[in-house]
Amino acid sequence: MLDIQNLSKSFGALTATDNVSLTVKQGTIHALIGPNGAGKTTLISQISGYLTPDSGTITFDGQDLLALPAHKRPHAGLVRSFQITSVIPEFTVRDNVALVLQSLNNQVFRIFAKASADREERAKAEAILERTGLATEADTRAQNLAHGQKRQLEIAMALAADPKLLLLDEPMAGMGVDESRSLTDLLDSLRDTTTMLLVEHDMDVVFSLADEISVLVYGKIIATDAPEAIRTNRDVQEAYLGTHELHDEGAA
Amino acid sequence: MTQLFFEQLLNGLQLGMFLFLVSAGLTLVFGFMNIINLAHGSLFMIGAYAVAVLTNLTGSFFVGLILSFPVVAAFALVIELLIIRPLYHRDHLDQVLATFGLILFFNEGVSIVFGRTPLFLNVPEALSGAIQITETFSYPLYRITIIAVGLMVAAILWFIIVKTRTGMRIRAGTTNPEMIRALGVNIQALNTTIFVVGALFAGLAGGLSGPLTSVEVGMGENLLILSFVCIVIGGIGSIRGALLGALTVGLVDTLGRAFLPDLLGQFLDPATANGIGAALSSMSVYLLMIIVLIFKPTGLFPVARAA
Amino acid sequence: MLSDKHLPAFYGLGALILVVLPWILTAADSSYLISTATRLVIFAIGAVSLDLLIGYTGLVSFGHAAFFGVGAYVVGILAFHNFEETTFLGFDGTLTGLVVLPLAILISAVFALIIGALALRTKSVYFIMITLSFGQMLFFLFVSLEAYGGDDGMMMFEGRNVLPILDLNDRITFYYFCLAIFTAFFVFCHRLVRSKFGRVLAAIRQNEDRMTSIGIRPYTAKLLIFVIAGAGAGLAGALMANHTEFVSPGLTHWTKSGDLMIVVILGGIGTLIGPVMGAFVFLLLEEFLPIIFHELGMDLLKEHWRVVFGPILILIVLFAKTGLYGLIFRREG
Numbered sequence: 027m028l029d030i031q032n033l034s035k036s037f038g039a040l041t042a043t044d045n046v047s048l049t050v051k052q053g054t055i056h057a058l059i060g061p062n063g064a065g066k067t068t069l070i071s072q073i074s075g076y077l078t079p080d081s082g083t084i085t086f087d088g089q090d091l092l093a094l095p096a097h098k099r100p101h102a103g104l105v106r107s108f109q110i111t112s113v114i115p116e117f118t119v120r121d122n123v124a125l126v127l128q129s130l131n132n133q134v135f136r137i138f139a140k141a142s143a144d145r146e147e148r149a150k151a152e153a154i155l156e157r158t159g160l161a162t163e164a165d166t167r168a169q170n171l172a173h174g175q176k177r178q179l180e181i182a183m184a185l186a187a188d189p190k191l192l193l194l195d196e197p198m199a200g201m202g203v204d205e206s207r208s209l210t211d212l213l214d215s216l217r218d219t220t221t222m223l224l225v226e227h228d229m230d231v232v233f234s235l236a237d238e239i240s241v242l243v244y245g246k247i248i249a250t251d252a253p254e255a256i257r258t259n260r261d262v263q264e265a266y267l268g269t270h271e272l273h274d275e276g277a278a
Numbered sequence: 279m280t281q282l283f284f285e286q287l288l289n290g291l292q293l294g295m296f297l298f299l300v301s302a303g304l305t306l307v308f309g310f311m312n313i314i315n316l317a318h319g320s321l322f323m324i325g326a327y328a329v330a331v332l333t334n335l336t337g338s339f340f341v342g343l344i345l346s347f348p349v350v351a352a353f354a355l356v357i358e359l360l361i362i363r364p365l366y367h368r369d370h371l372d373q374v375l376a377t378f379g380l381i382l383f384f385n386e387g388v389s390i391v392f393g394r395t396p397l398f399l400n401v402p403e404a405l406s407g408a409i410q411i412t413e414t415f416s417y418p419l420y421r422i423t424i425i426a427v428g429l430m431v432a433a434i435l436w437f438i439i440v441k442t443r444t445g446m447r448i449r450a451g452t453t454n455p456e457m458i459r460a461l462g463v464n465i466q467a468l469n470t471t472i473f474v475v476g477a478l479f480a481g482l483a484g485g486l487s488g489p490l491t492s493v494e495v496g497m498g499e500n501l502l503i504l505s506f507v508c509i510v511i512g513g514i515g516s517i518r519g520a521l522l523g524a525l526t527v528g529l530v531d532t533l534g535r536a537f538l539p540d541l542l543g544q545f546l547d548p549a550t551a552n553g554i555g556a557a558l559s560s561m562s563v564y565l566l567m568i569i570v571l572i573f574k575p576t577g578l579f580p581v582a583r584a585a
Numbered sequence: 586m587l588s589d590k591h592l593p594a595f596y597g598l599g600a601l602i603l604v605v606l607p608w609i610l611t612a613a614d615s616s617y618l619i620s621t622a623t624r625l626v627i628f629a630i631g632a633v634s635l636d637l638l639i640g641y642t643g644l645v646s647f648g649h650a651a652f653f654g655v656g657a658y659v660v661g662i663l664a665f666h667n668f669e670e671t672t673f674l675g676f677d678g679t680l681t682g683l684v685v686l687p688l689a690i691l692i693s694a695v696f697a698l699i700i701g702a703l704a705l706r707t708k709s710v711y712f713i714m715i716t717l718s719f720g721q722m723l724f725f726l727f728v729s730l731e732a733y734g735g736d737d738g739m740m741m742f743e744g745r746n747v748l749p750i751l752d753l754n755d756r757i758t759f760y761y762f763c764l765a766i767f768t769a770f771f772v773f774c775h776r777l778v779r780s781k782f783g784r785v786l787a788a789i790r791q792n793e794d795r796m797t798s799i800g801i802r803p804y805t806a807k808l809l810i811f812v813i814a815g816a817g818a819g820l821a822g823a824l825m826a827n828h829t830e831f832v833s834p835g836l837t838h839w840t841k842s843g844d845l846m847i848v849v850i851l852g853g854i855g856t857l858i859g860p861v862m863g864a865f866v867f868l869l870l871e872e873f874l875p876i877i878f879h880e881l882g883m884d885l886l887k888e889h890w891r892v893v894f895g896p897i898l899i900l901i902v903l904f905a906k907t908g909l910y911g912l913i914f915r916r917e918g
Contacts, residue, residue: 074798100800112795114788125788128781129800135809136781144781187799314710364903370710371645375850376902378843383895390889503721503839506714514710557729564722568703571715575706 027052027191027221028073028104033082035072042068043079044245050191055213055222057236059229065245066225067109070195073223074106075099087190101130103190107183109199109225111176115169119160119179122168123151126186151186158182158212174205181212185220192222198231210234233257241265281415286536287529292421294528295428299483300498301505301512301520302435303476309452309515309581311469313362314373317380318480319502321357325350325481326493327388330397333488339402343485350481351474358473366469381499389495396492424486431479432521439517448472452515452581504531507567513577522578527563534559587914595858595913603764607757618872619756620828625868626763627824630770632848632860634817639846640855641778642810643790644705647713648720649845651700652693652815654727654837656822659689661832662733664741682746682753686823693819694812696723701811705804720839727834738833745827753827763824770817774857777813786810847898853910862909870894 028050035043042065050056058066071077073084075096084091086104094102114122127147128134142148155161158178163171168179177197184192197213198206210231213222217235226232232239233253240250243265249256256262304318328349333342361380365373400406401420408416439445447468450457484498491497508527512519539555546554558565570578587595603626610618631653638644663685666678679685704715733739745753753759777783789796789803796803826832835841844867852863874890886893905911 076797095802097797097800097802100798106798108795108798112792112798114791114795116791117788121784125784126799128784133781134785134801134806137777139781140776140779141781141784142779183799308710314713361899361903368902370713371639371846371850371854372902372906374645374647374713375846376899378847379895379898379902381895382891382898386889386892386895390885390892499839503717507718510711510714510718553729553731556731557726560725560729561722564718564725567715567718571707571711572703576711 029085031083035079054237057224057232057239060242064242105184105187105189106193107180109195113168120164123186126183194224290529290532294525296483298524299479301508303479305509305520316377319498320384321477321480322484322498325484326488329485330493354474354477396494399488401489511570513579515581516579519579534562623760626767629861629864631821634814635845636849636860637814642786645713646716648716650837650841651720651723652818653822655693655696656689656819657826657832660823660826680747682748689823690816694816697812697815701808724837741830853908856910859910
């Protein structure tokens, strides 16, 4: 589904992505973990087209992704969600989702089609809200949602694009335990239809969802394996869990 | 021909210095305070009128010029406290409209007080002559003085911004407004200071321009818009960019007007060449800006801004 | 305070007033004000078109008068060549309204396309300054057109454009003609801002960065609305040239762009009826403030009414951002 080969990106002296190769297989949930500043979001941004890599290739669904401008990637089935919630604040929850449907149906430039008159779009949007547990908030303005609900809306907008591959950048960030659990269940229910690349700090979430895990440290992938194997991988323990221990000592 | 070229070169340099004096304040105020101030051109006009009036009162251009500083500073202070301060956290649209309102006020205010007839100032006696640069070529001393003043201001600004603690704060505040707040710098006082200093430069430029042009209502507006072009070319927030932009715009505008029609005359018949030449030269700086922005949408020396 | 629900009734009332206005003015023996009413209608077209950019898309364009000027110059130049019986780039001049007016719209749209394509590469304050500079550039271009009067502009010696049936040189007919065009444009904009495209514009205004990730390229959408707004301003300019039978670079001066922005903010940005009310009040002030000052014995302010208008504008910006619209309507939700 997604095949990254020898990808590199530097900002001045800092190498944020260091010769990364990574394959996400169709129908799997692939988790990308690593300490803060490892370059996870930078990698996601290159896949979604927000940043251009210095070298390397990304192939998605058989096509050269780097040749595709960022705004065309969602149309090809590659959709990302953001670590920092980014919705259309004055739109209702329903309209946020409807806007995505409009874009994916190539109806951006419809000057004479009244936005509120498209019943089919409205029904589709509401179906997605139903799935993501936001049905009761359809008429709420996005800016008035609670934080967890905004995160849910973020996922709903991503799903509205009917993605083949979903790039999730810390979907659980700032969520409470209950919210986090229901979102985990939601993602779990999508695993049959949607391939996912998941960046997440919450290890419970990662280990309960992921089919495969890659570990990114200082811009390098140091291991890619099944969850159980990652748990016992020495390099990972040293490089990744090790830094956690260091953090703990530092805090103590 | 070479003599004419040399003269126009100096003229361009001198226009560039005026533009720099106006642009410097504009770019500092925008870079540090994130304020777009259209009334900056009004401060230029106020400076010119203040110098004209005070020169007539005291009989000396130099005394008039010195005494105009507190006048301009007072105006700037009132503007900053009353109008600009409430605009800090407003969007650019509000800033544009409110300062546009200031322009209306000052333009009409000045024409109520002084009427529509322009005031004229003589070049001060001490600077009236010309300097013999080569045996056959001389250039007015007053214009050379203006170039010197511009360069001096540029040097002083460079020193303040690069070498002093205040300058460090200004640079920090331009790239990262949050950090400077976190450091506990008295940002309000610094804002006001920067605004007033920027206004003084504009007022100085206005005062100096008095003996060269007529002192009249709306005199600062063309210069203001050209200054926008300068700082857009140079990169908003950057003094170095403002200087470079101002010199470029000054030279392109002056040389374009002087030579473009002749240059086109080499290829076209005289009437067409004159027509197109006049059109092109009056648009040359804008064309220049467009070309710069096609290649560098944030100007030649963009100031990296932390989000 | 009315709510959004009363808008249709408000529209109806406004339309009724505009339709019967010539009778009222004639009855009140003030038929000279029909000319002012015509200006109002034309000005409103320009202001509404600018609000499509400022209010609906969040694009602070400071050069909108440029397109107004382009539309006017198309009318003026064609009239000039018709009068002189000369050609412009091989084309004959003409006064035929059915040719001139569509051409004015088209050419303003082309200018907007070129200017927009360049200006929209930049954002925020750069965009403000670029549009301002483009406006100035066209101003100086028109000034340098010596053949068309340069600084002084040119008169349309043969009167207004010619249409079948309608005699535009009759001032009441011309008023209704402008009113009809204004109405059509207003209805068009009303549909536009409620359309799917309008929804995209609103989304761009609120969160442009998010657009790419949902598959929308903001640049293209912004360019389209910039062209539509430019064409609208060009239409207004073409009507204004017909109205005054005079065209000059002054039409594109940057203060005219400022005036248009004032009208928009005065009426209420992000609304369609707001700019219309703004145009109404603006012209009312322009027309009557001098008279009022004269009556009050403040003749000094009569000529310089803007000295009062400047501070009023500042106060509106600082304290009444929702404009007249906000005074009359409370927005739902």
